[in-house]
Amino acid sequence: MEKVLIIRYGEISLKGLNRPYFENTLLKNVKRAIKHLGDINVYKAYGRLYIDLEDYDVDEIIEAVTNVFGIVSVSVAYIFEADMDRVCEVALEQAKECIEEDDVKTFKVESKRGNKRFPIKSPEISRVVGGYILENAGELEVDVHNPDVIINVEIRDKAYVYSRKIPGFGGMPYRTGGKAMLLLSGGIDSPVAGWLVAKRGVEIEAIHYHSYPFTSDRAKEKVIDLARILSRYCGRIRLHSVNLLNIQKAINEKCPLAEMTILSRRFMMAIAQRTALDRKCKALVTGESIGQVASQTLESLNVTNSAVDIPVFRPLIAMDKLDIIKISQKIDSYETSILPFEDCCTVFLPDRPVTKPRLEKIIDSEKLLDVEELIKDAIDNMEVIIVYPED
Numbered sequence: 180m181e182k183v184l185i186i187r188y189g190e191i192s193l194k195g196l197n198r199p200y201f202e203n204t205l206l207k208n209v210k211r212a213i214k215h216l217g218d219i220n221v222y223k224a225y226g227r228l229y230i231d232l233e234d235y236d237v238d239e240i241i242e243a244v245t246n247v248f249g250i251v252s253v254s255v256a257y258i259f260e261a262d263m264d265r266v267c268e269v270a271l272e273q274a275k276e277c278i279e280e281d282d283v284k285t286f287k288v289e290s291k292r293g294n295k296r297f298p299i300k301s302p303e304i305s306r307v308v309g310g311y312i313l314e315n316a317g318e319l320e321v322d323v324h325n326p327d328v329i330i331n332v333e334i335r336d337k338a339y340v341y342s343r344k345i346p347g348f349g350g351m352p353y354r355t356g357g358k359a360m361l362l363l364s365g366g367i368d369s370p371v372a373g374w375l376v377a378k379r380g381v382e383i384e385a386i387h388y389h390s391y392p393f394t395s396d397r398a399k400e401k402v403i404d405l406a407r408i409l410s411r412y413c414g415r416i417r418l419h420s421v422n423l424l425n426i427q428k429a430i431n432e433k434c435p436l437a438e439m440t441i442l443s444r445r446f447m448m449a450i451a452q453r454t455a456l457d458r459k460c461k462a463l464v465t466g467e468s469i470g471q472v473a474s475q476t477l478e479s480l481n482v483t484n485s486a487v488d489i490p491v492f493r494p495l496i497a498m499d500k501l502d503i504i505k506i507s508q509k510i511d512s513y514e515t516s517i518l519p520f521e522d523c524c525t526v527f528l529p530d531r532p533v534t535k536p537r538l539e540k541i542i543d544s545e546k547l548l549d550v551e552e553l554i555k556d557a558i559d560n561m562e563v564i565i566v567y568p569e570d
């Protein structure tokens with residue numbers, strides 16, 4: 180029997196005149212996500228996308244497709260000539276599968292009749308199919324209000340029968356929302372922040388700061404690994420790798436040590452903004468969250484924020500660490516994030532960092548440095564790595 184994957188998208192269907200643009204981008208993104216699995220047919224019909232499953236590995240396709248942003252859920256549907264006896268048989272098969280695999284006890288049938296020439300109306304289809312399942316599926320009972328599973332029957336050019344819905348992440352199709360530069364550290368927070376913004380359709384480039392040779396090659400590898408995990412959802416990612424060591428040395432030499440973190444963070448923001456503008460990114464993204472560490476008090480956030488003019492998105496700003504960790508586990512970055520490699524911020528770390536910096540005082544300290552020259556030098560020596568998803 181022919182099988183297709185039905186792909187549902189939510190919010191995009193509200194997009195009015197722009198809808199074709201969002202749908203077509205989603206279609207392109209789905210095709211890209213399964214390209215490595217073969218020459219698979221994907222098409223748009225009835226306000227959804229469909230994939231011909233043929234003999235391909237269904238689980239592999241589902242895994243790749245549910246990582247595509249904009250998709251609310253998918254279902255495997257059986258397609259065959261519309262005929263009530265066949266519909267009853269296939270629906271019964273589906274019900275039995277659900278009993279075996281998902282321990283389902285109650286069900287309900289929902290029907291749609293797109294082809295009005297089909298002689299039986301939808302409520303009648305549901306009644307007949309429901310009755311047939313009830314009679315033949317053993318202990319399964321009907322529950323119209325809160326069933327464990329809904330068996331769906333759709334009559335269009337052919338009959339479509341499906342049951343289970345596998346959830347996607349929702350959001351908007353990637354690359355429909357402009358581009359932003361993610362400050363990607365080796366920690367737990369920034370990959371999650373980038374993922375959340377990407378889920379809203381914003382294309383992500385990343386920038387990372389290290390203090391090589393004070394930080395190791397393994398620390399750098401770790402950030403590439405994190406970018407690779409993001410690329411599962413986004414496709415290839417451009418990662419800018421910047422050595423901050425000369426800047427940290429200059430700060431160490433000329434400025435109060437307690438200001439090390441806040442001053443380096445202003446440099447990070449300034450370098451990120453310059454790279455962002457150069458790459459046509461319209462915003463920065465960070466994993467900052469109020470109160471997490473000394474550099475994330477409101478005073479510190481204000482001081483780092485005023486190093487740049489473009490918007491800085493902080494999707495985690497009001498989230499608790501435990502909730503951030505849950506997302507990082509869901510998107511599979513957690514295990515990589517907790518690997519113990521040093522971040523550039525741990526070099527020259529002050530014992531007692533300022534927690535309530537005053538902007539005027541920080542700007543006075545910056546006057547002791549050749550800020551422009553240091554930034555220019557860091558950018559000139561920046562390394563660019565294109566990170567591809569693993570197949």
Ligand code: ATP
Nearest residue numbers: 362363364366367368369386387388465466467474
């Ligand atoms: P994370 O878990 O993301 O490392 P954190 O809790 O360690 O965050 P901070 O070190 O204060 O917090 O960093 C706050 C944000 O600043 C990070 O989420 C990230 O966006 C950015 N950032 C910090 N260090 C770096 C770095 N070495 N390279 C790029 N961005 C960085």
Ligand code: MG
Nearest residue numbers: 364365366522
């Ligand atoms: Mg960090």
